[in-house]
Amino acid sequence: MILLKDVCKSFDDGRSLAVNRISLEVSKGEILVLLGTSGCGKTTLLKMINRLIEPSAGSIEVKGQNILNQDPVTLRRNIGYVFQGIGLFPHLTIEENITIGLKLIGVSSTKRKARALELLEMVKLTQKLSKRLPEELSGGQQQRVGVARALAADPEVLLMDEPFGALDAVTRETLQDEILRLNNQLDKTIVFVTHDVIEAIALGNRIAILNDGKLIQLGTSHELFSDPQSPIVNDLIHKPMQRLLRLADSYQSDNT
Numbered sequence: 001m002i003l004l005k006d007v008c009k010s011f012d013d014g015r016s017l018a019v020n021r022i023s024l025e026v027s028k029g030e031i032l033v034l035l036g037t038s039g040c041g042k043t044t045l046l047k048m049i050n051r052l053i054e055p056s057a058g059s060i061e062v063k064g065q066n067i068l069n070q071d072p073v074t075l076r077r078n079i080g081y082v083f084q085g086i087g088l089f090p091h092l093t094i095e096e097n098i099t100i101g102l103k104l105i106g107v108s109s110t111k112r113k114a115r116a117l118e119l120l121e122m123v124k125l126t127q128k129l130s131k132r133l134p135e136e137l138s139g140g141q142q143q144r145v146g147v148a149r150a151l152a153a154d155p156e157v158l159l160m161d162e163p164f165g166a167l168d169a170v171t172r173e174t175l176q177d178e179i180l181r182l183n184n185q186l187d188k189t190i191v192f193v194t195h196d197v198i199e200a201i202a203l204g205n206r207i208a209i210l211n212d213g214k215l216i217q218l219g220t221s222h223e224l225f226s227d228p229q230s231p232i233v234n235d236l237i238h239k240p241m242q243r244l245l246r247l248a249d250s251y252q253s254d255n256t
Contacts, residue, residue, distance in 0.1 A: 001189045002026040002049060002157065007058035009044055009213075018044045020213040021058070028156075031183060031190040033204035035197065035236065041213040042193045043084075046159050049191065050079045062157060077101060080150030080158040080188075084165060086142050088134040088149075094120070095130040098149045105153075119148035124178065140171035144178070151186070160192045164199070176202050197240050209233050 002025065009019040019041045026032045034042035047053040049060060051072040060067045067075055088097045096103075098119055099112035107115075117127045123144040134142055143163060150158055160179075164172040176199060183190060194200050200207050201221040209216040209224065211232045217224060225241055228234040 001028040001030075001063060002191065003059075003061040004045075004049075005059045005061075007045070007048065007060060008056050009041075009048060009053065010056045017056075017213050019048070019055075022210075022213075022215045023058075024208060024215060024218060026189055026191060028189055029183075029187045030205045031179075031192060031203055033200040033207045034191065034193045034210055035195065035200040035204075035207050036210035037195060037236075040210040042210050043161055045210070046161055046191055046193050049157075049159060050076045050081060052076075052081075077105065077153060078155050078157075080153070080155040082143075082146050082150045082158065082160040082163045084162040086134075086139075086146045086163075088142055088145060090134055093131050093133060094137070094145055097134065097145060098152055101149070102152055115152060116148075119151055122151070122182070123148045138171075139167055140175065143167065143171075143175060147175075147179070147182070151182075156189060158188050158190045160190060162193050162195070165194070165196075172199070173202075179203060197236060201241075207237075209236060 004025070005023050006021045007019055007023070008017055008021055010017050022045060034045060036042050044053060048055045049062065049067070051067055062075070062079070089100070092100065095113060095116040098116045099107070102112050102115060116130055120127050120130060125141060125144050125148075129137065129141070134145070137145065146163065164175050167175065179190075180203065182188075192203055204221065206218060206220055207224055208218045209232065217229050217233045221237070224233055224237045228238045
């Protein structure tokens with residue numbers, strides 16, 4: 001579904017690489033998580049998939065077509081994108097925010113309204129919210145609207161850039177469960193950026209560990225935990241999970 005071959009990105013005329021020769025493939029229906037610390041290149045890599053940022057070298061294919069051979073506007077309209085800061089338009093209603101992409105491609109107002117109501121139900125929001133403004137919703141509700149907007153045109157691919165990073169732990173966990181539920185229902189291909197190892201393990205069919213613009217290791221959470229192939233992977237995956245297991249053992253001992 002998505003194929004990256006030796007993808008590079010430089011922002012300073014080649015003196016340093018924000019993304020350094022990354023190659024990977026995302027299968028249809030898979031949730032691939034890009035995991036790493038701030039500045040490792042994960043958001044840059046995500047944005048290159050729909051040409052919000054142009055690659056400096058290498059190739060990116062979506063559904064077998066090189067993205068550089070496609071009109072960028074058409075490409076973006078066929079890929080759902082959920083932003084880190086949600087990015088709802090404050091002066092538009094929830095219905096208008098969800099369907100703004102459909103309006104741009106000429107879908108009728110009647111069909112847009114019906115799609116907005118359908119998507120609100122899909123992301124577990126009451127249809128009564130459709131006429132409200134974003135400021136009248138909670139952060140978790142706004143993020144659900146962001147997901148609904150990304151799904152409006154029924155894209156096969158979703159790109160999600162730390163969408164739950166600003167939310168409280170309970171809301172974040174609820175929305176993670178919603179993403180898994182929606183993907184089981186809709187069978188989308190998702191590339192999900194996070195710096196949270198628990199979120200990566202909860203969501204990812206596979207996890208790509210990035211550091212300093214390079215792909216360090218790619219595998220399932222079990223593979224990364226049982227066989228970390230570098231100190232970076234050990235620090236990101238193995239040590240936190242060992243600590244959680246120790247805390248769980250301690251909790252059980254204290255309550256027996």
